[in-house]
Amino acid sequence: MRLRTCYTRHWWTWRRIATKKRVIRDEPSASTAFLELGRALVHLKNYEKALPVLRQAVEEMPESGIAHYELGLAMVKMGQWESALPEFQAAVVVTPASAQLHFYLGAVFARLKRVPEAAKEFETSLQQDPDHYQANLVYGHMLVLEGEPAAALPKLRKAAKLQPDSGEPHRYLADAYAQLGQEGIAQRERLLAERLGPPGRPEKLAPVFASETP
CATH class of the missing domain: 1.25.40.10 (Tetratricopeptide repeat domain)
Structure with missing residues (x-):
């Protein structure tokens, strides 16, 4: 039962990733799609692929505290604490x-x-x-x-x-x-x-x- 639950959870995550990739392909300016795709990749612990996607999300939505936070979080999970710092600082600036x-x-x-x-x-x-x-x-x-x-x-x-x-x-x-x-x-x-x-x-x-x- 635990294996089935885990598989189902990941299946929905993979499906969400595929959907967001299609949205980005068809509408490159769809800002929230970058954020959601990056979050889904982080959920799967695919941090290297998540980083460029979340950087794009921050570029598209510089006033989004959650975008800066998610990018910083991905960096933290890769051990990039120095790089993560300005992202968390930016998140606090826009969401004080x-x-x-x-x-x-x-x-x-x-x-x-x-x-x-x-x-x-x-x-x-x-x-x-x-x-x-x-x-x-x-x-x-x-x-x-x-x-x-x-x-x-x-x-x-x-x-x-x-x-x-x-x-x-x-x-x-x-x-x-x-x-x-x-x-x-x-x-x-x-x-x-x-x-x-x-x-x-x-x-x-x-x-x-x-x-x-x-």
Whole structure:
């Protein structure tokens, strides 16, 4: 049943790709067709083919935040973080009220070790949506990695409250409390993290995009 479901999902994706290719062939100025084709190729993890299509989508629709985001996402999934940065920056410029886009931009800055810029974007994301789980989690974890455990605690506690069934916030809380010398609380958080989820690798920044591994 799982194989049939997977095949059906991919069959519809392939059919959508064929349809979008026909639209582009027959109407080269059909801007949204480039975007939809690129997204479909990303869905199939065919990132190399997706890149030129999504670049064309951005060229056709420079004011589309989603087009810039999708191009940046394809670049991230190919490990091209430096190239992805201006695309996420452009997405935020044209869609400044999106907490999610500010979070993604912050995550790219964090991956590039540009901590002040990352912190600014995470702060903006949380101003727009204080209950953004990923922003609280990744920002808090970044602060732990930067040796600022006291500043990290409120973010990580909020993340733990937002997703009480996830062990990830508790892993990073354990590291924060250990840095603060509160080993008893740190051990309690470690045990809770083990009970709630698989072991993590807190020495690396929490993964953000689906293609990343912790």
